[in-house]
Amino acid sequence: MTKLQLINLTKHYSGAPEPSVKDFNLTVEPGELVAFLGPSGCGKTTVLKMISGLLLPTEGDVLFNDESVIEIPPEKREVSMVFQKPLLFPHMNVGENIGFGLRMRKQKKDEIKVKVNNMLELVRLKGYADRKSTELSGGQEQRISLARGLVIEPRIFLLDEPLSALDASLRIEMRELIRKIQRHMKVTTICVTHDQEEAVMLADKIALMFDGKLQQYGVPEVFYERPKTKRIAEFFGCTNFVKGTQKGRTVATKLGAYTLDQLDDDNREVYLVVRPEAVEVSDGADSLKAKVKSRIFMGTHVRYIIDLFGKEYQITLESATLYKEGDIISFRLLKERLWAVPYDDNI
Amino acid sequence: MACIKKKNQNNITRKIILVLLYTWTFVPFIPILIWSFSLRWNYPNLIPEFSLRAWKYVFTQKNIISSLFSSILISSVVTAISLAIGLPAAKALGMYKFKGKKLISTLVTLPAIVPLLAVAMGIQVVFIKLGLSDSIYGVVLIHLVPVMPYMIMNLSSVYEAYNPEFEQQARVLGANAFTTFYKITIPAILPGIIVASMFSFIVSWSQYLLTLIIGGASTKTLPLLLFAFLNSGDYAIGGAICIIFVLPALILLFGSPKYFAGTKSVRGGEV
Ligand SMILES: Nc1ncnc2c1ncn2[C@@H]1O[C@H](COP(=O)(O)OP(=O)(O)O)[C@@H](O)[C@H]1O
Numbered sequence: 001m002t003k004l005q006l007i008n009l010t011k012h013y014s015g016a017p018e019p020s021v022k023d024f025n026l027t028v029e030p031g032e033l034v035a036f037l038g039p040s041g042c043g044k045t046t047v048l049k050m051i052s053g054l055l056l057p058t059e060g061d062v063l064f065n066d067e068s069v070i071e072i073p074p075e076k077r078e079v080s081m082v083f084q085k086p087l088l089f090p091h092m093n094v095g096e097n098i099g100f101g102l103r104m105r106k107q108k109k110d111e112i113k114v115k116v117n118n119m120l121e122l123v124r125l126k127g128y129a130d131r132k133s134t135e136l137s138g139g140q141e142q143r144i145s146l147a148r149g150l151v152i153e154p155r156i157f158l159l160d161e162p163l164s165a166l167d168a169s170l171r172i173e174m175r176e177l178i179r180k181i182q183r184h185m186k187v188t189t190i191c192v193t194h195d196q197e198e199a200v201m202l203a204d205k206i207a208l209m210f211d212g213k214l215q216q217y218g219v220p221e222v223f224y225e226r227p228k229t230k231r232i233a234e235f236f237g238c239t240n241f242v243k244g245t246q247k248g249r250t251v252a253t254k255l256g257a258y259t260l261d262q263l264d265d266d267n268r269e270v271y272l273v274v275r276p277e278a279v280e281v282s283d284g285a286d287s288l289k290a291k292v293k294s295r296i297f298m299g300t301h302v303r304y305i306i307d308l309f310g311k312e313y314q315i316t317l318e319s320a321t322l323y324k325e326g327d328i329i330s331f332r333l334l335k336e337r338l339w340a341v342p343y344d345d346n347i
Numbered sequence: 348m349a350c351i352k353k354k355n356q357n358n359i360t361r362k363i364i365l366v367l368l369y370t371w372t373f374v375p376f377i378p379i380l381i382w383s384f385s386l387r388w389n390y391p392n393l394i395p396e397f398s399l400r401a402w403k404y405v406f407t408q409k410n411i412i413s414s415l416f417s418s419i420l421i422s423s424v425v426t427a428i429s430l431a432i433g434l435p436a437a438k439a440l441g442m443y444k445f446k447g448k449k450l451i452s453t454l455v456t457l458p459a460i461v462p463l464l465a466v467a468m469g470i471q472v473v474f475i476k477l478g479l480s481d482s483i484y485g486v487v488l489i490h491l492v493p494v495m496p497y498m499i500m501n502l503s504s505v506y507e508a509y510n511p512e513f514e515q516q517a518r519v520l521g522a523n524a525f526t527t528f529y530k531i532t533i534p535a536i537l538p539g540i541i542v543a544s545m546f547s548f549i550v551s552w553s554q555y556l557l558t559l560i561i562g563g564a565s566t567k568t569l570p571l572l573l574f575a576f577l578n579s580g581d582y583a584i585g586g587a588i589c590i591i592f593v594l595p596a597l598i599l600l601f602g603s604p605k606y607f608a609g610t611k612s613v614r615g616g617e618v
Pocket residue numbers: 013014016020038039040041042043044045046047
């Protein structure tokens with residue numbers, strides 16, 4: 001298994017006004033599955049291409065198990081990459097497509113045949129080896145592409161938005177398949193996506209990128225509970241930000257003062273981050289009273305758009321008790337689930 | 348399921364169209380074919396007297412054989428040259444964006460639209476000065492004028508659909524740049540190259556006027572000979588030459604459908 005390190009990786013395309021990737025530092029532990037998450041154009045593909053050797057970095061280094069691979073051309077780097085389009089070679093049948101990498105490695109014909117059939121079984125397309133690669137459905141094509149990338153047992157496996165061309169139900173099935181195979185083969189993997197939910201469901205860790213820069217790296221939970229900035233919190237679906245002042249561990253806002261043990265000591269202007277689900281119905285002394293403006297039924301839960309001191313917030317409550325438009329909800333914030341991010345008046 | 352059903356319907360429609368097309372193309376050739384195997388075909392006989400005279404004549408007459416060979420030679424050379432020029436030109440037009448691309452595309456297609464007689468008259472004057480008139484080189488050069496537009500238009504649509512990510516995919520799977528070119532790039536665009544070449548060959552093959560004006564008396568290609576025999580009134584021999592003359596077009600008609608496999612495959616999949 002291979003550990004991957006990216007060190008100050010920078011790519012400045014010639015002619016571009018600014019670098020597309022800036023000082024990117026990241027370590028992926030052996031056998032981990034990391035999701036690169038970020039809006040379109042933020043540089044995700046560029047990073048993958050630098051890891052695979054298809055693109056030379058302007059600056060920085062790529063290490064596999066602490067050794068630089070920057071001088072190694074893509075065909076020798078033992079990195080395999082699956083693109084958004086399945087890119088099945090049209091003049092080869094399914095089996096020949098999967099076996100391509102093995103033929104390039106001059107492996108024996110009968111060995112290739114065995115490996116190809118094993119891979120086909122793994123992607124649940126047993127018996128497809130002799131099919132034409134131009135007569136498959138989109139989901140089948142992408143599974144063949146996956147098999148072709150994995151059969152060479154790469155040191156690093158890269159997937160560039162492999163699911164974005166598939167429809168919703170197929171996407172979930174494929175996501176689970178990727179997860180299962182990755183666990184089975186224990187290959188260090190990076191999967192690019194612009195879908196936050198997909199990243200959370202798929203990955204051990206998420207690397208969030210905006211504008212060519214790594215914003216935050218960690219297990220999926222931290223992006224909900226400990227986002228570094230308002231923009232990150234927003235990307236993960238939080239809409240409630242209350243301006244306040246932090247002194248020590250206490251954040252004072254117009255919704256009250258909260259002492260949060262999860263914060264580091266600091267003196268600064270902050271936004272109190274209140275996830276919609278970080279509230280509970282309560283009549284206690286510290287409770288807040290808000291008027292329901294509208295509601296969205298979400299099955300087990302209901303999302304209420306409420307008016308609190310003249311501002312709109314969103315809270316999510318269980319659907320056991322339903323409030324109507326115009327009702328007053330009395331609730332309190334769950335202290336242990338609150339968080340604070342630096343105040344930034346640009347945003 | 349719906350997708351598969353639609354595909355089947357498409358297939359059936361395609362087959363019907365092909366059958367109609369073939370019929371439309373072949374019916375006119377039936378009398379010509381009969382002519383070529385006849386001694387004479389006089390009123391009121393419904394069926395002519397059978398004879399191999401015309402075919403024996405065609406395959407023994409030196410001037411017919413040699414004009415067949417010069418036709419094959421000229422059209423092959425024209426196709427090869429137009430392919431050599433067309434491949435890079437079409438790659439630029441099909442794959443890259445640049446200033447003035449529209450203008451260049453229009454200029455490239457112009458010779459296919461402008462009446463060739465006008466072009467030929469003008470060029471002949473220049474060719475006489477350069478000593479290219481009355482020579483096979485001149486004929487090859489002048490054939491390139493109507494051939495290039497077809498070649499470039501055909502090839503650039505191949506490149507437009509071709510996805511350069513195929514090459515990157517091959518590289519990461521372990522193919523070096525050279526292997527990638529001849530194992531991936533060439534086979535992927537080969538069907539397009541074949542179709543474009545066949546078209547170009549036929550455009551050159553069927554030139555009459557240009558060959559006559561530039562080639563003068565020295566270069567006798569098949570169409571020139573065909574006109575001569577038709578004028579002389581020997582329909583049997585005229586018919587036999589005519590059959591040979593349309594042969595490449597028929598090969599194209601039958602051979603090409605399998606190369607029109609659709610562009611999805613060269614794009615690398617649907618998105
Ligand atoms: N070959 C290139 N030349 C110039 N700029 C490029 C090139 N490829 C990508 N870019 C730019 O680099 C940025 C990042 O692109 P990319 O890595 O493809 O983003 P993502 O995969 O996250 O959508 C974009 O602004 C894009 O326009």
